[in-house]
Amino acid sequence: MATARSGLRRKIWVAFILQAAAISFAAVLGVYGASAVLKHVLIQRALQEEATHYWQRLAGDSQAQVPDTYNMTGFLVPAGGSQDALPDKLKPLDVGFHALPRAEGGSLVLVERDGNGHMLYLLFKQEQVDSLAFWFGMAPLAIVLVVIYVIAWSTYRTSKRAVSPVIWLASQVQRWDPKKPESSALRPENLPVDVEGETLVLASSLHDFASRIESFVERERDFTRDASHELRTPLTVIRVAGDMMEGDENLTPMSRRALKRIQGAGRDMEALIEAFLILAREGDTGLPDDDFAVSSVVEEEVEKARVLVATKPVELRLVKEDDFHLHAPARVLSVLLSNLLRNACHYTDEGSVTVYLRRGSIAVADTGVGMTPDELARVFEPFYRGGDRKKDGQGIGLSIVQRLSQRYGWPVRLESEAGKGTVATISFPLLPPMA
Numbered sequence: 001m002a003t004a005r006s007g008l009r010r011k012i013w014v015a016f017i018l019q020a021a022a023i024s025f026a027a028v029l030g031v032y033g034a035s036a037v038l039k040h041v042l043i044q045r046a047l048q049e050e051a052t053h054y055w056q057r058l059a060g061d062s063q064a065q066v067p068d069t070y071n072m073t074g075f076l077v078p079a080g081g082s083q084d085a086l087p088d089k090l091k092p093l094d095v096g097f098h099a100l101p102r103a104e105g106g107s108l109v110l111v112e113r114d115g116n117g118h119m120l121y122l123l124f125k126q127e128q129v130d131s132l133a134f135w136f137g138m139a140p141l142a143i144v145l146v147v148i149y150v151i152a153w154s155t156y157r158t159s160k161r162a163v164s165p166v167i168w169l170a171s172q173v174q175r176w177d178p179k180k181p182e183s184s185a186l187r188p189e190n191l192p193v194d195v196e197g198e199t200l201v202l203a204s205s206l207h208d209f210a211s212r213i214e215s216f217v218e219r220e221r222d223f224t225r226d227a228s229h230e231l232r233t234p235l236t237v238i239r240v241a242g243d244m245m246e247g248d249e250n251l252t253p254m255s256r257r258a259l260k261r262i263q264g265a266g267r268d269m270e271a272l273i274e275a276f277l278i279l280a281r282e283g284d285t286g287l288p289d290d291d292f293a294v295s296s297v298v299e300e301e302v303e304k305a306r307v308l309v310a311t312k313p314v315e316l317r318l319v320k321e322d323d324f325h326l327h328a329p330a331r332v333l334s335v336l337l338s339n340l341l342r343n344a345c346h347y348t349d350e351g352s353v354t355v356y357l358r359r360g361s362i363a364v365a366d367t368g369v370g371m372t373p374d375e376l377a378r379v380f381e382p383f384y385r386g387g388d389r390k391k392d393g394q395g396i397g398l399s400i401v402q403r404l405s406q407r408y409g410w411p412v413r414l415e416s417e418a419g420k421g422t423v424a425t426i427s428f429p430l431l432p433p434m435a
Contacts, residue, residue, distance in 0.1 A: 012156065012159050012160065012163065013156065016152050016153075016155065016156045016159075019152060020148060020149060020152045023148050024145055024148070027141055027144055027145060027148075028141065043108055043124055044097050044108070044110070046124075047072075047097070047108070047110035047122050047124060048110060048112075050067055050072065050122060051110060051112045051120055051122055054066065054067060054074070054120060055112075055114050055120075058114075058118070066120070066122075067122065071124060071125055072122060072123065072124055072125075073122075073123045073125075074120065074121065074122050074123070075087075075090065075120075075121040075123075076118060076119070076120055076121075077118065077119040077121070078117075078118055079116050079117030079118050080117065086121065089104045089105065090109065090111075090121050090123075093109060093111050093121070094111065095111050095112060095113050095119075096110075096111060097109070097110050097111075098110075098111065105125075107123045107124060107125055108123070108124040109121060109122065109123050109124075110122045165199040166199055166202075169186075169199060169202060169203055169206070172186065173206060176210070186203045186204070186206055186207035186210070187207060231273050232270070232273065235266055235269055235270050235273070238262070238266045239263070239266050239267075239270075242259060242262055242263045242266065243263075245259055246259060246263075260307075260311070263307070264307070264308065267304070267307075271335060271338050271339065271342070272396075272400075274331065274334075274335050275335045275339070275400045275404065276400075278329075278331075278332060278335065278404065278407075279400065279403055279404070279407070289327055289328055289329060290327070290329075290330065291325050291326070291327050292325060292326060292330045293323055293324075293325050294323060294324055294325060294326060294333070294357065294362070294428075295320055295323040295357055297330055297333050297334055297337065298318065298320075298337065298355060298357050298362060299318060300334070301334055301337045301338050301341055302316065302317075302318045302341070302355055304338065304341075305338070305341040305342065305345055305353075308341075308342060308345035308346070309345050309348070309353065312348075312349055312350065313349075313350045313351075314345065314348050314349070314350060314351060314352060314353060315351075315352040315353070316345070316352070316353045316354075317352065317353075317354050317355070318354075318355045318357065319354060319355065319356045319357065320357045321356065321357060321358045321359075322357065322358050322359040323357065323359075324359050324360060324428070326428060328408055332404060332408060335400070335404065336400075336401055336404045336405065336410070336426065337362065337364075337426075339397040339398070339400055339401050340364045340397075340401060340424045340426075341353070341355070341364060342397060343397050343398060343424075344364050344365075344366035344368065344422065344424070345366075347366065347368035347369050347422075348366040348367060348368035348369075348421070349368070349369075350367070351366070351367030351368070351421070352366070352367055353365070353366045353367075354366075360427060360428055361425055361426060361427050361428065362425070362426045362428075363423055363424065363425045363426075364423070364424045364425075365421065365422070365423040365424075366421045366422055366423075367420070367421040368421050368422060369418070369419065369421075370416045370417050370418045370419050370420050370421050370422055371416040371417075371418060371422060372418045375416075375418075376414060376416050379398050379414060380398050380399055380401075380402040381399065382396055382399040398414075401424075405426065409429065410426050410427065410428055411426075411427050412424060412425070412426050412427075413425045413427070
């Protein structure tokens with residue numbers, strides 16, 4: 001998992017590895033520099049001082065012997081004398097400090113000439129240089145690196161123990177179900193003994209937060225269950241009573257118009273309640289998913305909407321160019337389409353409202369009042385009403401449409417022109433063709 005690859009423990013481990021590597025590199029570089037100083041500064045200076053001391057001895061005693069010790073060997077070539085006694089590797093050397101190749105012994109050589117023309121050759125043995133470099137460089141380096149690695153490892157272990165409670169807390173939270181977080185593991189009595197300080201405060205806060213979420217989810221579940229029963233029951237009574245009254249031939253025209261308004265308001269309330277209950281549930285709508293033909297839902301909603309234009313010179317028609325099916329709650333599509341149809345019929349006083357059923361889309365086109373570009377930009381805002389604001393309505397129908405379309409991945413596109421009408425198009429992801 002990504003968390004395991006980039007967690008706190010791994011980051012701390014990488015940080016200590018990089019730190020130890022950087023310190024090791026710096027230490028090796030320092031020892032290499034010290035070796036270079038030892039070789040090219042200290043030994044060179046020692047050879048020069050030895051040469052100066054020999055010239056002083058030679059000035060006082062013409063028979064003074066050149067240095068010949070365990071670490072150093074000297075050769076003297078008198079002025080005008082032959083170099084036959086010199087080793088072949090020294091004959092080409094001019095005055096100055098030289099480092100012979102390892103194939104020729106690798107010694108450090110100082111060549112000097114005095115005022116009388118005598119040539120002095122002093123050799124410092126390479127194995128002694130390497131030995132000095134090891135004992136004064138590599139050995140201390142090894143000790144320093146061992147100490148650094150031990151300290152780094154101990155610090156890493158301490159840091160690992162320090163962040164272990166945070167890692168444990170993260171693993172507990174990661175296993176939570178967003179719909180029902182299990183916060184019992186974060187109760188004070190269930191926490192590991194090493195959870196303390198800021199981690200304890202964080203665990204306590206998360207436990208309280210998860211408990212509140214569980215309470216909110218429970219209240220939401222209770223509300224949607226109770227509301228689905230308590231709100232629908234009186235509306236059903238109103239609808240049934242309205243249908244019975246509609247059959248009374250003694251109703252006056254005024255009473256019949258009032259009854260039509262009551263029935264229309266009842267239908268609007270039923271659609272709104274259905275939409276609110278669907279949107280109130282997080283993730284799960286409580287409605288079953290099934291494969292259904294879109295045309296059946298569209299035809300049903302078009303027939304329901306005919307009563308909205310029964311008293312107006314508006315033609316409501318369905319143009320079925322193709323059909324397709326969806327895997328979703330059919331009631332959701334009914335609520336979404338009924339809001340678009342009700343909105344189109346509401347703002348169309350004459351002309352037509354046409355529903356086009358095409359493969360992968362449903363379009364609702366009307367010849368109503370339309371909207372300006374500014375109104376179209378705000379049309380999905382809750383309680384915003386474009387077009388003729390004298391019309392009845394709450395301005396939440398298109399807001400519900402947008403929220404449902406986002407919930408199910410059915411994008412809705414509006415095209416409108418003031419005075420000419422509006423076209424609302426719903427697009428759907430297609431299932432395989434119907435058999």
